[in-house]
Amino acid sequence: MVRRTVTATGRLLLGLLLVPLCLLAIAVTFVTLVVSATYLGLILLPYAIRLNRGVASLARRNAGAWLGRPVTASYHPIRGGILTRVRVVMGDPQTWRDLAFLAQHVFTGPFGAIPAIALWGALGWALSLPLWWDAFGPGRHIYLPWALDSWWTVALTVPLFMAVVAAVGFRIVPLVAEGLAQLARSLLATPQHVRLAERVAEALDAHGYELRRIERDLHDGAQARLVSIAMRLGIAERVLATDPGKAAALITEARLSTEETMTELRGIIRGMYPPILADRGLPGAVAALAARSPVPVETETDDVGRLPAAVEAAAYFVIAEALTNVARHSSATKATIVVRRTENRLTAEVTDDGRGGADEDGGSGLAGIRRRVSAFDGETTLTSPRGGPTTLRVELPCE
Amino acid sequence: MRVIIVEDSVLLAEGLTLLLTTEGHEVVATVGTAEEFHEAVDEHRPDIAVVDIRLPPTFRDEGVRAAVEVRRVHPGQPILVLSQYVEQTYATELLAGGGGGIGYLLKDRVARVSEFVDALERVAKGGTAMDPEVIAQLLVRRHAHPIDSLTPREREVLSLMAEGHSNTDIAASLVVTERAVHKHVGNIFAKLGLPPSDSGHRRVLAVLAYLSGV
Missing domain, CATH: 3.30.565.10 (Histidine kinase-like ATPase, C-terminal domain)
Structure with a gap:
């Protein structure tokens, strides 16, 4: 329980440290979007998005460490010409999910850190009571239902106060850390269905490419050869009576061409699904x-x-x-x-x-x-x- | 020769029948499954069986399995296996039973009728007919191999030898004298460190075993 709360505090404080980075990234993105009416903005936009991705990946690591399993996202790779890059980053749903995370984290980050800071602050305050309760005069400036006016009230108050604070805080702080990590995951991890959709698209692409390749191979190769064989045989048929020598030559050519076609078809079949x-x-x-x-x-x-x-x-x-x-x-x-x-x-x-x-x-x-x-x-x-x-x-x- | 054809495709079976009868052979039975193949051999004891590698029901390598099985029951029964593609593994399995009279050719080879009929007759007489593709698969192997020390001509002779041709055939197809072939063969065996062997099936086995066994 104590350990978990300490870890949660660590994660929440790291989350707090991320807040200025989030602000910076949002500001940069906003400015870039505004000036993207100009060419310069378009050039800068992918870099601004890269900055977002960097901050988001820090948050991902933070959330993943708390959840005990990595939070992973799949981005469309940024490459190509300036306009292509802009189209890629703007068309990537994860770009907008990242941005949504950054925006909400500016608020949830500090709020999440409050219970953690309050918890340890209150515990520290209670521990330090014996040092200074007497300094301001008994009973004043200390917001407790009873007055601290003697050593024994202090000796009772400190453990009692700490027990109450710990009982509440040790439950709430991990809960807050869990909540924020889940929230981060829901925005920063690419959802299963998006991943699946991407994979299906890739598989369909690959499949389509294969079909086109096979079609081309059959069309330019085997089919063309069969046409030429049929032509040669047709001519041979016509000249058989008048020019047997020519007919024989044509038939030989047709046979050779058939053998080549078979070799070619074997190659195509092997490329599709090897018979072995x-x-x-x-x-x-x-x-x-x-x-x-x-x-x-x-x-x-x-x-x-x-x-x-x-x-x-x-x-x-x-x-x-x-x-x-x-x-x-x-x-x-x-x-x-x-x-x-x-x-x-x-x-x-x-x-x-x-x-x-x-x-x-x-x-x-x-x-x-x-x-x-x-x-x-x-x-x-x-x-x-x-x-x-x-x-x-x-x-x-x-x- | 009395031939049985084991081929499930009617089109190809008819083609083969036409080819063989035109060449003066007798097709005593045409069957379409491995089981019928066994029965037909039992009944007709043909001079040779021409077997397609893919047969019902699974259309995989039934032909190879059936050939091996038939030869186990009838040792030395000449069989020529035809396939749309060749794999060295199948060649090894067909040869593993020992004994001559085995052939393994691409279906394409049927188009060169005289060569095909030569191979058929060779196998029927207890010889061997290995497809050049099988030999080519075997010859691509191995860096720093004694085969590299062969001259191009010797490689040609080695290939033809492995396909199952006799010295006379090799001499004819390379247009050299039989004595020259004899000399090449001697050199090849010396370079590869194989014991000299006469022509025929034992020689083929020795060469193929050497090529695939390294």
Whole structure:
């Protein structure tokens, strides 16, 4: 109880310290919004919002520490040209929720600190009573129902007063801290449904992109080739009697073109959903990947059972991409794949003994892996110290 | 030759039948499931069975499993497995039972009729026919591997050897003399540290085991 109250006091006082920062951020935002009629304001606006986000993130940490679980927000990343940046920050609902938090905290922050300060102030006052009750003459200036006019009244009053104050204060202060933390969380944490909506949007984007890619591949590739085959066969049919030599040549061309089409279709199918996954599930597919890797690979796969096809495919492509990276960039002499399933999560880990120092932004396909994994609300962790070893770990939720 | 076809797609089964009868072979049965495949082999004892890898009910790798199973019951029964895609793992499983007379080819290869029929006849006689794709998958492996010490020509010979071709075939397709092929083969075995082996299935097994086993 005492401990909790002390912690609550700490959190409330930190909240009080945030108040001037809130005021500053609000003032800056307000001024920037006013001058955003001019070009300069538009340039400054994203920076003002960054300041808001900074203050909000301090408040998030404060509330999270009290609640015992992190308060997290997802912002739309600020990038692009000046107008795009403005559109991003203005269109991000969390921008306005942050601002609402800052505005209300200017009031709730100080009010929240009052009970804490009052509690410890009253306790301190009671403890100091024996030192000075006599200085002003007995009974005066001390607002108690009875007069402090002797040592024994003081000796009784101090513990009694402290007991009453503590009984009330030790209940109220943690309650206030809890209330303010909850309030902060309700404004500063991005709500579950918003997160879900964002993830769905991302997944739909990725899906749409895939559909377009497949459509393009089929349209420009296989379909065009089939047309040319049909044309060649049609001509061959017409000239068969008059020019058998030409007909034979055309038929050969048609056959060659058919073979190319089949190779191409195989590639497209492999890119959509590798047949080995359908045949053998993830363990079999991972074994096949390992078998065709130029770098020797050891695999350690749990019997993961059947997984949703999309999750299986995502895990497969991530491992395939990771192995490609190992072969291309790492100079490794061996690699290990570990696939595990724990309750509702599928974990895949690819480790190599190469030179490490893998760069996220080096266009090594890591961004693609991250995108693929995050569409499933999964997590990607890359550890690659210079000198190795490199470990890529992805976690995918699966029911 | 007396052939049975195990293929659930009527379109492809008809195509294969047309191709084989045109080439002068006899299709004694066309069936669509692994179970019927067993029965047809029991009944007809064909010279060769041409088997699609995906069969009902699950359309996964029934063909491979059925082939392995049939050969367990009838050792040495020649089987040619056809698939829309090849995986080295399947090749290993098909070869694992030992004994010759096994083939594993992409369906695409059917288009090159004479090569396809050659492969079919080779398998029926107890030889091997591995798809070039399988060999290509095996050859991408390994930095600092003895295979790197092979000359490009020797790699070509190695690939053709692994696909199951005889020295005579290799000589014909590379347009060199059989003696030259013989010399290349000797060099390859020496460089890879393999015991010299005559042509035929044992040689294929040795080469494939070497390539996939490292």
